[in-house]
Amino acid sequence: MKVTFPHMGNLWICLNAMLQYLGVETVVPPPSTKKTLSLGSKHSPEFSCMPFKLNLGNFMEASELGADTIIMAGGCGPCRFGYYAQVEHEILCDLGYNYKLVVLEPPEKHISQLLSRIKYITGNRSWFEVIRGIRFGFAKSRAVDDLEIMAMKLRPREKSPGHTDTALTEALKLIAETRRPEHLQESQNNSAEIMKSIPTESRQVLKVGLVGEIYTLLEPFANMDIERKLGRLGVEVDRSIYLSQWVNDHLFMGLVKGLRSSSLYQRCSAPYLRHFVGGHGQETLGGAVYYNNAGFDGVIQILPFTCMPEIVAQSVLPSFSQDTGMPVMTLIVDEQSGEAGLMTRLEAFVDLLAENRDRKKELA
Template structure:
């Protein structure tokens, strides 16, 4: 058996670590490229969302490079994500591919199925061994997330373009090699130090933007045109509403985000009083949180045909008016072009700077 899994931001770092602990043979699928997208678009249903199309592409490329067992997460609730493992399986079976698929259902909703999935890929490991591996890998994954969060906060101030990104990537590299808890802690401290050593211009006036929306769109730079890096490099401090480990294993603390899903949900109550699947309610809740914290604006990313985020999107015009906060939504699919996204982002930053200046900020729209 040789396992593989779809890409989504840094998930391959977390999955590689976990599969190594469980002594499961695996390969990392080729990185997501336009070829992946083309393969996915060719085979996946047209009105499925972009994440489904790209992950089908990842799976097919993984099978091409020697994988035979595909790992996918399951889910419950109004978001179609819960069906995706099944949809992917049927799409690939229809084109005559030979593979087996293992779906990891939510341990809270379906504990027996969760355990069974691990038994399938690592039959020699006891439940206790799996549990320990999960715990350690997760702790490591959390460090990746915390580094990324720090990156989004610091990069806007960097003196040399690209220096923070380079430090972050070096940090990921260090972290990837760490195995034991002690090594992980040491590597994390070292990676954090690398980031904190990057020369910064703390006097620089920056905008603060909260980036919210559907998890895959936020976590995967290929589909969001590297919007985070672009914003950071145009003097924008960022906070993001989704991090991988908090998303996979939500807890009362959500150590990366620092706020529980329940509390975020409550913040949304004035506009959306119940869960609508996916991150629909969290998108509104995090937006309210960023407004409370005095952010300048909100960037909202969603895949075309995504129901939960479409609900959030229709709430935004009223919320934006009530709370006096600019919101820019991007509905993304395989037709979306980067040029259009950049034009709107540029105009959005101009808008935010003008507002800042109208409220007494010093920076001119046109810096001379």
């Protein structure tokens, strides 16, 4: 059995850690590229969203490397993502791929449901080992998030452009290559050192919160490196969803305390949206409110074209913006998106935020 899984930002680092720890052979798909997207788009329904197309492309590319089993998250609720694993599997079957499929659905009642699905993959390893494996994967997701948060703060302040990204790649590699839980702390220390060694200068920066659909937030290929682009424009970024937080909320049912969680955003969204609308629609509004309270300069919503939950959120955001005066911009991405258009919008939005701030200062 050679197990593969779809890419979503640095998710592969955690999944790979967990599976390898448990002695499962894995195939990490090649990073998502234009080739992945064209492969996926060719065989996907036109109106499925971009994450669907990239998943499919990932599986096709992983198959070339010998993968024969897919692990994929499932879900339930108004977002179509719940069906993606099954539909993608059907498409792969039609194309003649011979994949087995294991869907990790969020546990409906109790965490043991998730564990039993994992057990299918891990065979006859002890529960103790399985739980240690999951904890190892989760610990890595937190390590990865810590590094990304550091990078988002460093980018607008780095002395030579691009330095942070080189360092981040190196630091992430250290975390990814750690094979044993007992070595993780050391790798974390070393990777933090790498990040701290980036020469910076103190500058006034703008702060922008990214909200929206999880896949397009977490996968730099899907959002055309928006964090990096904003960093280069002198903007410090935060996003409403991080990997560790998502794993905790959706797979551990919030078992780990002390992390920012979707329940916080759900509380924040109360003045505008008091109901679950599928996907992360409610969190998008909650995130916007959260960033407004936290004194951010602006909010950018990112969603894949045809994403229903985010369309609901998008139509509520203008009233939030009117009430609070917080500038909000929505970016829709799909396989047709052009980079030039994105750059124009980002530059104009950053101009708007800078002018806003200068104006506030004059009044103060």
